[in-house]
Amino acid sequence: MATKLIPKELAKRPDRLSPGHRLCAGCGASIVVRQMLAAIDAPVVIANATGCLEVATTIYPYTAWRVPWMHNAFENAASTITGIEAAYRSLVRQGKIPEQNVKFIAFGGDGGTYDIGLQALSGAVERGHQFLYVCYNNEAYMNTGIQRSSATPLGAHTTTSPAGEVIPGKQQKRKDLTMIMAAHDIPYVAQAAPSQWRDLMQKTRKAVDCGGAAFMNVLASCNRGWRHATDETVELTQLAVDTCYWPLYEVENGQWRLTYKPKEKLPVEEWLKRQGRFRHLFRPENRHLIDELQAEVDRRWERLLRLCGET
């Protein structure tokens, strides 16, 4: 019997990512990782791409991980976990190690996933390994000091897309990686957020039990990069969900399903105005960028509703 997804039960289990790691207070990544790993009863083996989560949890000779964990490089968490998973299948098949229903998980940031690691991820899921790839998405290269990635939204200030006198932040809109992964036609793809913890945990369970390759894109705010107070992490991810900037949905064996529909779709501005990285957008000359962002959110939301049969 799987552990019930109720806080009282879940709180009894030891954290697989232990306290004492050096991620910033209020870092979305650690919340996402702990919630997801708490959802899985089976043993897990983890590959972690270079990035904040990796550097801040394993500073030799310390480690915050209570489960087998490996870091290889920045762009290859997907290929690394497939090597580990292939080794497991091979060794189990030959009777060299016992079968233990091990779940294989790769964690990569948006930089390690949307950008430099996209090829490795695409190849790994196409090969049909049994693993879950999780992109903890904070929408920039945080570990190296907040540089833009292809997950960074239009208009956001980063250190490589600074809000300057002439150019007001990032000039391009974000890539829709979840859609790209859905186009791979793998057993399970989902988008989630830690503010909807039960949804996130249920999706995690489906993902690791789907019998093939699974991908989850999880919004994980970085208060350093997004510029908000450390205790606003969960609130801000929920605002991203309620503005439909970050819809929660899943694609299970080709079936699209919206897993959360905001009662009232808030204007994207409600989310933007809470973050320092968008402050410059509220200057009169930049208001058109907010309109563009809203138009993008609306267009993508409408498309998603159609795909999910909600219209």
Place this chain on the structure above:
Amino acid sequence: MSRFEALTGDNAVAMAMRQVNPDVVAAYPITPQTETVEFFAEYVADGLVNTEFICVESEHSAMSACVGASAAGARVMTATSSQGLALMWEIVYIAASNRCPIVMSLVNRALSAPINIHCDHSDIMGMRDSGWIVLFSENAQEAYDNIIQAVRIGEHPDVLLPVVVCQDGFVTSHGMERVEVFDDEAVKEFVGTYKPRYPLLDIEHPKTLGALDFYDYYYEHKRQQVQAMENATGVILAVAEEFNRKFNRNYGLFETYCLDDAEVAIVVANSTAGTAKVVVDRLRGEGLKVGLLKPRVFRPFPARELVEALKHLKAIAVMDRSISFGAMNNAGPLFLELVAALALHGVRVPIADYVFGLGGRDILPREIESVYRDLLRVAESGRVERLVTYLSVRE
């Protein structure tokens, strides 16, 4: 105990891989290594191996998956050439630094640009500081034998380093040769089973591998890699001895041919050493005291042993199939390292470098003969006229 088969170098390597029966192979095709991957895929398809074959989308992922699988506790192999190795680069270092005893077959091919699919040694020379043990093979037989020994060398608890086995692209990889193939059982017995020290898949004892390592520990870990390299020389010789006892073929750090009483000698690796032997025979027939040294182990570089074997000569020519651009006199890497070794041990033998065969340019017996004739003149005068010669190039 064995039989003879007509095999190409690529096929011989695939045969050795089948007999070693690794737990995981991750590889990506590239000329002239492709046939190895194809043959191996057939063995997998025919159920002749227990291997999980990961047909990755790039060499970067091939090496990444190899590192993951090796860390997991599997015996792992791969194969590549040239651009494939170049794409692996980043992870090639990680494989050695994480002490993953992966075995790689490298079919030597020129590096782009311009793109060229034929043999030279610029690919392997680029990874010479990466922490891998490097073995050269003159022919398909040696490639086969080296692959089998590489498994034992890399996995030795005092070593735990990846091993790359080189052979010349096309010349060896596609040339059909008579190869002695040992019985499957004998190879299986020789390589034994891999007992990983710290496998990631030991679920009950969770480990963190590949942690962030700063100024307080990184250096010590590098020092340990040096120790492993130092240990490797003895292990390579011990494995060779055991191989000789079981399979009756003798390997060392290098092979010498008519060297003991020679006055001049060429040092050259891989297939060209075979051609040079023919030239040595011919010149010996004329009563000329010429010899040959064929490096087998390039990493760890057996400096002392090489100097010991070469110090009696009156002139030495190194033949390099790559250039270390911008290095001293734009010479080849093998020359540079040998010059340093001789100087360090206080041996003053006149020595010259002959760069040859880049991009697969043929190297003919008469060209090797011209090198010997140069050497005989140097031996007489005691003076090297030209330090670096680019053999048979249109200037």
